[in-house]
Amino acid sequence: MSQKSDELKIYWNKIIYAFPILNDNLSSECTDTEYEEIAHIITGLSIQVKIRDLILVHIEKYLRHNVAPSFWSKFTKIEEEIKGFQLFKSAVNDLYESVNSFSILLRRLTLLNNTCCDNRPIFGERDVIQGFKQLVRATLLSQLPVTFHVIINHFYKLSFNVFDNMKAYEDSFMDEDACSGCWNEYSECNCAYIVKVFYDTNRKLVELQLLERLAGQVLTNFIQQRIEAHIHKLCTGTFDLSYIALLEKWLDVTVMTWLTRIYCAGSSEPPPDDENVQNAIAKFKQKLRYYLYHSYTKLRIDQLFIIIIEYPDSRPAISDIKVCLNKTDLQKSLCKNLQNALETRLLHPGVNTPDILTAYISTIRALRHLDPSGVILETVTKPVRSYLRNREDTVRSVVSSLTEEGTGSELAEELAKFAADNDEEGEKEEAWDEWMPDPVDADPRNTASDRKGSDIISMLVNIYGSKELFVNEYRTLLADRLLAQGVINTDKEIRYLELLKLRFGESQLHFCEVMLKDISDSKRINALISQDKNFEEMNNKFASNAMILSAQFWPPFKDESLELPDEIKEHLADYTKAYETLKGNRTLSWKPHLGNVNIEIEIGQKKLDLTVSPFNATLIMHFQTKPEWSLDELHEMMKVPVNVLRRKITYWQSLGLISEKSSDYYVLVDGSEACKSNVPSNQVQEMICEDEEAESVMASAHDQREGELQVFWSYIVGMLTNLDSLPLERIHQMLKMFASQAPGTECSLNELRQFLDTKVRTHQLFLQGGMYKLAKS
Amino acid sequence: MKVTIKSWTGVATWRWIANDDNCGICRMPFDSCCPDCKLPGDDCPLVWGACSHCFHIHCIVKWLHSQPQQQCPMCRQDWKFNNK
Ligand SMILES: [Zn+2]
Ligand SMILES: [Zn+2]
Ligand SMILES: [Zn+2]
Numbered sequence: 012m013s014q015k016s017d018e019l020k021i022y023w024n025k026i027i028y029a030f031p032i033l034n035d036n037l038s039s040e041c042t043d044t045e046y047e048e049i050a051h052i053i054t055g056l057s058i059q060v061k062i063r064d065l066i067l068v069h070i071e072k073y074l075r076h077n078v079a080p081s082f083w084s085k086f087t088k089i090e091e092e093i094k095g096f097q098l099f100k101s102a103v104n105d106l107y108e109s110v111n112s113f114s115i116l117l118r119r120l121t122l123l124n125n126t127c128c129d130n131r132p133i134f135g136e137r138d139v140i141q142g143f144k145q146l147v148r149a150t151l152l153s154q155l156p157v158t159f160h161v162i163i164n165h166f167y168k169l170s171f172n173v174f175d176n177m178k179a180y181e182d183s184f185m186d187e188d189a190c191s192g193c194w195n196e197y198s199e200c201n202c203a204y205i206v207k208v209f210y211d212t213n214r215k216l217v218e219l220q221l222l223e224r225l226a227g228q229v230l231t232n233f234i235q236q237r238i239e240a241h242i243h244k245l246c247t248g249t250f251d252l253s254y255i256a257l258l259e260k261w262l263d264v265t266v267m268t269w270l271t272r273i274y275c276a277g278s279s280e281p282p283p284d285d286e287n288v289q290n291a292i293a294k295f296k297q298k299l300r301y302y303l304y305h306s307y308t309k310l311r312i313d314q315l316f317i318i319i320i321e322y323p324d325s326r327p328a329i330s331d332i333k334v335c336l337n338k339t340d341l342q343k344s345l346c347k348n349l350q351n352a353l354e355t356r357l358l359h360p361g362v363n364t365p366d367i368l369t370a371y372i373s374t375i376r377a378l379r380h381l382d383p384s385g386v387i388l389e390t391v392t393k394p395v396r397s398y399l400r401n402r403e404d405t406v407r408s409v410v411s412s413l414t415e416e417g418t419g420s421e422l423a424e425e426l427a428k429f430a431a432d433n434d435e436e437g438e439k440e441e442a443w444d445e446w447m448p449d450p451v452d453a454d455p456r457n458t459a460s461d462r463k464g465s466d467i468i469s470m471l472v473n474i475y476g477s478k479e480l481f482v483n484e485y486r487t488l489l490a491d492r493l494l495a496q497g498v499i500n501t502d503k504e505i506r507y508l509e510l511l512k513l514r515f516g517e518s519q520l521h522f523c524e525v526m527l528k529d530i531s532d533s534k535r536i537n538a539l540i541s542q543d544k545n546f547e548e549m550n551n552k553f554a555s556n557a558m559i560l561s562a563q564f565w566p567p568f569k570d571e572s573l574e575l576p577d578e579i580k581e582h583l584a585d586y587t588k589a590y591e592t593l594k595g596n597r598t599l600s601w602k603p604h605l606g607n608v609n610i611e612i613e614i615g616q617k618k619l620d621l622t623v624s625p626f627n628a629t630l631i632m633h634f635q636t637k638p639e640w641s642l643d644e645l646h647e648m649m650k651v652p653v654n655v656l657r658r659k660i661t662y663w664q665s666l667g668l669i670s671e672k673s674s675d676y677y678v679l680v681d682g683s684e685a686c687k688s689n690v691p692s693n694q695v696q697e698m699i700c701e702d703e704e705a706e707s708v709m710a711s712a713h714d715q716r717e718g719e720l721q722v723f724w725s726y727i728v729g730m731l732t733n734l735d736s737l738p739l740e741r742i743h744q745m746l747k748m749f750a751s752q753a754p755g756t757e758c759s760l761n762e763l764r765q766f767l768d769t770k771v772r773t774h775q776l777f778l779q780g781g782m783y784k785l786a787k788s
Numbered sequence: 789m790k791v792t793i794k795s796w797t798g799v800a801t802w803r804w805i806a807n808d809d810n811c812g813i814c815r816m817p818f819d820s821c822c823p824d825c826k827l828p829g830d831d832c833p834l835v836w837g838a839c840s841h842c843f844h845i846h847c848i849v850k851w852l853h854s855q856p857q858q859q860c861p862m863c864r865q866d867w868k869f870n871n872k
Pocket of ligand 3: 837839840860861862864
């Protein structure tokens with residue numbers, strides 16, 4: 012028994028002699044010949060598996076107690092960059108050495124393992140060496156200290172600086188005293204040393220397969236910073252070039268060479284037989300490419316508002332974003348960002364409506380190109396649309412830009428384009444084989460063809476949801492123009508009207524056709540009447556003409572009263588007689604305040620030739636007969652409300668012909684005094700024309716609609732008299748029931764609310780707790 | 789000061805001199821046109837009957853065509869055109 016145990020003790024000592032790790036020691040004096048003998052003993056005893064496993068346990072313990080703690084002990088939170096550099100370098104060196112000091116042990120363990128036939132994996136790997144490396148990594152990482160990145164940062168920051176600078180140094184002549192790589196005097200430049208250490212350390216980390224885990228984040232950060240800086244430098248101000256190819260090339264050449272050098276100790280080619288390194292580089296590159304696209308897209312998203320404003324010059328930039336959106340997940344952020352930009356830059360009272368429209372049109376065009384499905388456009392421009400809807404002059408701006416002369420009016424071009432497209436293709440059928448499903452984030456309430464098919468004009472018209480309102484506003488604008496200009500190029504207007512008809516349909520614009528015909532008919536009638544014998548005598552005093560309108564087809568006029576001077580009234584009465592003779596059974600009703608008058612004023616030495624409104628002509632004629640008037644007298648004479656008189660008389664005051672002697676008492680400034688007004692008459696005239704045009708003589712679309720809604724008022728009064736008080740919805744319902752026969756009385760809930768609100772404002776209704784009530788009269 | 793009017797361009801609306809506002813047949817205003825027409829006035833004139841009722845010419849012609857007897861749709865008297 013004791014002999015046996017003695018024998019075993021000897022064997023055990025021999026095994027420890029071969030594998031001192033079993034005593035937690037690494038240095039072995041055992042020679043290979045001695046080991047062969049000991050290996051025989053182990054296999055003889057059939058304990059190879061037990062011994063192997065015991066060794067593995069001890070290796071693990073050794074790494075855990077010695078290698079890892081001594082490695083991490085150097086990772087302190089040090090401030091100085093160069094100290095951090097040295098610490099990291101020595102930590103990696105020491106680790107590398109201590110891992111290497113396992114080499115004899117590992118060789119013997121491999122032999123031992125080969126005699127075990129259990130095929131058990133060693134720390135998850137088939138092969139002892141691989142298993143060991145795996146164990147080293149796992150043990151190290153299990154003890155990762157919180158501040159491990161501090162010296163790694165120092166190390167790479169310093170290295171990168173030198174690294175960059177070396178490249179710069181090759182390219183250009185440096186004329187500073189100190190090396191801009193290591194910040195030392197040139198005589199004491201450390202760069203060569205730092206680069207050597209840099210390569211050496213990286214090589215060791217690659218071999219240990221620790222580079223990525225330890226320095227990956229830091230490396231990535233540094234490279235990303237460089238990618239970002241490069242993108243900003245290259246792409247910031249210009250949108251008329253595509254940068255994707257350039258950036259890809261830069262990544263492939265510059266960044267990848269650089270990355271390869273880090274992985275391959277300065278060589279720009281990866282070793283052809285080292286798959287680990289190749290894979291690591293390929294994986295890294297994938298990450299960096301994603302980052303490249305991400306950064307570029309983010310930059311473009313930040314600039315998107317300007318890019319859109321510059322569209323179509325910025326088309327290449329938009330095309331780039333289109334490519335990028337497929338490679339990144341930034342569509343949501345793009346929408347949010349652009350929506351914000353539009354809101355802060357456009358949607359406030361300081362921006363005038365035509366500018367908002369221009370930007371909106373650009374947005375439509377650019378986003379159409381960016382995303383043909385229309386989903387982004389729909390999402391992003393929602394606030395723009397609702398903002399425009401609440402601006403009073405939107406329709407008017409759209410219409411006037413539609414009818415704008417010459418180049419530069421996008422909408423006018425768009426309108427002409429629409430007509431041309433229509434001529435060429437007729438109805439466009441959607442090709443079944445080009446069908447694409449809607450993106451998942453599309454609003455299901457709108458169909459794909461709604462989003463894609465509608466052109467810019469319909470998008471603008473759709474802000475209102477109705478063509479009618481739009482066409483109405485066009486009619487009002489046309490009416491103003493026809494009446495203000497008198498002589499108008501009707502041919503051109505008719506051509507334009509044809510374009511609009513293609514767009515909005517015949518019936519909607521029929522009224523406008525009649526209006527244009529009225530104007531050209533009027534010219535003929537004027538010519539005929541001026542030949543009338545009875546009228547001729549009258550017309551010798553001054554030429555009188557008329558614009559004779561078909562009232563049913565013109566928008567309603569603002570009601571304004573004006574009593575004309577007797578001689579004018581007589582003249583117009585004669586015109587009416589001549590008209591009645593010309594057109595049997597028809598007569599004329601004059602709108603005295605409308606039209607224009609060409610007058611010549613002689614005052615002192617000066618002659619003024621002016622085209623003014625009938626009001627202004629009448630007023631100055633009264634001052635010719637009597638040089639001083641009180642406001643009340645003028646009111647009596649002209650039948651114009653005093654506040655209107657007071658406002659309009661400023662025209663003559665601005666010319667220096669009339670002055671307000673005392674409150675509401677006006678006198679003619681005659682003779683030499685008036686000549687002091689040294690405003691050149693041409694200039695004055697222009698100023699006035701503008702003044703006259705600025706004010707529409709038509710009731711606005713809003714006023715018109717309100718007029719239409721008045722139809723409801725009697726119904727509403729009736730309801731509220733009977734039922735005392737009602738909420739909005741109930742009134743709406745009842746109107747639908749009772750008033751549906753009345754013409755033009757489709758009325759949305761919203762419209763009704765606005766209408767009722769005006770009644771509240773004018774104290775005809777009370778609104779209390781959501782209930783409308785008649786005001787007590 | 790001397791003011792000389794060189795020309796006066798006024799604005800007026802025209803209307804038919806008739807004893808009603810709307811055509812008794814199509815119910816449209818006289819100053820508008822009948823449902824078959826697009827342009828009012830010369831292109832869609834009014835005619836008067838001996839009974840003094842008047843209609844769009846296109847309306848009364850159509851009416852008379854559709855009736856066995858040539859009567860005014862308003863007063864049922866025999867219809868005769870009055871060249872007033
Ligand atoms: Zn009729
Ligand atoms: Zn007709
Ligand atoms: Zn009759």
